[in-house]
Amino acid sequence: MKGVDLSVEKGQLVCLLGPSGCGKTTTLRLIAGFVAASGGEIRVGGQVVSSAAGTVPPEGRNMSMIFQSYALWPHMTVFQNVAYGLKLRKMSSEQINKRVREILTVTQLLPLEGRYPGELSGGQQQRVSLARALVVKPEILLLDEPLSNLDANLREEMRFEIRRLHDEFRYTTVYVTHDQSEAMTTADVIVVMNDGRIEQAGSPEDIYARPESEFVARFIGGTNILSGKRISDDTVHCDGDFILNCGSGTLAPSGRAIVSVRHHDIEISENRRWETNTVSGRVVRQIYLGSHRDYLVSIPGGETVRALSPVDVRLPVGSEAWLHFPPNDCRALAR
Incomplete structure (x- = not known):
């Protein structure tokens, strides 16, 4: 990384966009606490969570992360997968049942609550992964290439689904992708990265219509x-x-x-x-x-x-x- 300086406003969906090896996933892992910072600071709500002096561990940050692989428990039903994080927080059965059913309704998964992951399509599994991340009401939602394992038609459908869910919940979200269409469809702000630094940050329209460098002009459209x-x-x-x-x-x-x-x-x-x-x-x-x-x-x-x-x-x-x-x-x- 080469002096990345980025501020994400509460409730924004920010896409880190760039080619493989540009530093976007490393940035996401630094935010999540999976990688310790060797310099600089990461602040959440004004509180330092990462610096050269120390790092708050991932479990100490109120964040949910969705990986490229959905990482669903194969022996648990949709309901049980989504409820897992709430059980770890020792919520009552009544609270868990209420909140899980609410999120399954919003993600259009309630009719599938008794099915196992192996009985679901790729798009349905991705929605379960999203529901599991959202049900714990994280302060920040992190997504690392979440649609890369889907076919082209499902990817297009899920882009709009992610944007719809963001508009519904307004969680602060950092989304990593190398797909320009994904970024243009989902993001409030696109951060174009290249060789460990930020080339340009702005709205999808700014990035497309008003590129500031040859790299950004070539990469976006x-x-x-x-x-x-x-x-x-x-x-x-x-x-x-x-x-x-x-x-x-x-x-x-x-x-x-x-x-x-x-x-x-x-x-x-x-x-x-x-x-x-x-x-x-x-x-x-x-x-x-x-x-x-x-x-x-x-x-x-x-x-x-x-x-x-x-x-x-x-x-x-x-x-x-x-x-x-x-x-x-x-x-x-x-x-």
């Missing part, structure tokens, strides 16, 4: 990175000998100038239809994807540009194509 020489704060002479005017962002004062343009923001045509922010190239790939066409165009300077177009734009491989980069969709990057 598809983008083209065009580089060249800085002419002014918002203008670049690109290597392919064309000019780009940028409607947002700020270029670095020195060094290479870098511009991000999303694939779907680029306009493509067989003829030149625009006077500025345009360049011609040669189509090297064209794929029909039902709702749109996916083009790869080689432009002067040796770069290739990926552009998504409506299906009625048909340019064969090898033909000339004109690309237009709308200024308002060109994002100057300082890093």
Whole structure:
């Protein structure tokens, strides 16, 4: 870790997003108390729980953690799995029964309360894991790649389920994932991590529409990175000998100038239809994807540009194509 400085407000759902090895799971384990801090501090509600001087053990923190594997007791029913944490807290049978039935109702598991984990689907097992974590009313909920073992359709369904449960209970939640769609669907705040540090933190819209670095622009959604020489704060002479005017962002004062343009923001045509922010190239790939066409165009300077177009734009491989980069969709990057 390289000096991570992060504040999570009460009731927020914060996603730590990044590639494998970027430090997101280590950060989560530090919050949980599974890893001792060698420096700095971790505070919960103003109270220090981790520092170089000492660490409050996981059982001393009012936190629930959900791992990639659901870790359900195979010999216990759904009801018994969810009730387990309450029994450890020596609550009365009446209290346990009331609270478990409440959480099973909210997570749509009440009809399955008598089943065993082996009789459940992956999505149902994940909901049991969530119910077990929520029933103890934790101060903080921690999730480590909780949907990674589900198939694509179940993952999509569970993203919305996690967000629905968060809106219902408003627990402070830290959620680790490498899946951009998961983060965009569930998070109030996305924290993009890279090489043990935070690249950028903000709302899903901020991270997608207003990336501050080349890494964030590339990692969140598809983008083209065009580089060249800085002419002014918002203008670049690109290597392919064309000019780009940028409607947002700020270029670095020195060094290479870098511009991000999303694939779907680029306009493509067989003829030149625009006077500025345009360049011609040669189509090297064209794929029909039902709702749109996916083009790869080689432009002067040796770069290739990926552009998504409506299906009625048909340019064969090898033909000339004109690309237009709308200024308002060109994002100057300082890093």
